[in-house]
Amino acid sequence: MALKDDGEIFDLDAQKPLADLPDDVAYQYCVNRAFWYDRRDELTAEHVARLPHRTNVLRTHAGSQWNRQRHAWAPEMFADMATRSGAAGMRVLTIFAEPSAYHPTNEINYLAYARFTWDPNRSGESFWQDEVAPRFGGEAEAAAFQAGVRVLDDPAATASALTRVRGEALDQVAATSGEVQRRWLWLAERTARFAHSLQQG
Incomplete structure (x- = not known):
């Protein structure tokens, strides 16, 4: 189940109708790039614990949106989302990932997504040295x-x-x-x- 509105993950009143729905499915909350940087500090373990269900997924269209962001550079955001969502107790982070990794910006975005969801504690410096620098x-x-x-x-x-x-x-x-x-x-x-x-x- 997906909740597409950027504000819904932080609006606990909007979550109330979900309380009667099954708990054995994933509940997906989508955020865009601007919204993430405005509200990310609110994504805490305490807040996630107050959501109606246990399996909560964060999803973003960053780096592939059509509003001139189709091939936007977003590895820092993906790393930040992976680190914060993991610390807050979100179960999964997903991305739309529509453009091909042929585009180097998307390639780096996807690498950041893969590396930091696997190891949210990885340093940005090691990612830059190991993954980014050799490619350019x-x-x-x-x-x-x-x-x-x-x-x-x-x-x-x-x-x-x-x-x-x-x-x-x-x-x-x-x-x-x-x-x-x-x-x-x-x-x-x-x-x-x-x-x-x-x-x-």
């Missing part, structure tokens, strides 16, 4: 990719800012090969597409 050519390169994606995710980004990121990505395309190169080529193409749209508009 090193730690400095991964940080540059992340910075470029932040521009791509920013709805206020200008065509000139996107074009600058495209140039930096193409420099990495020329300096790399294989899967690392493919990831940088993706960033170059995406920023070129967004810049073109702004220039045409």
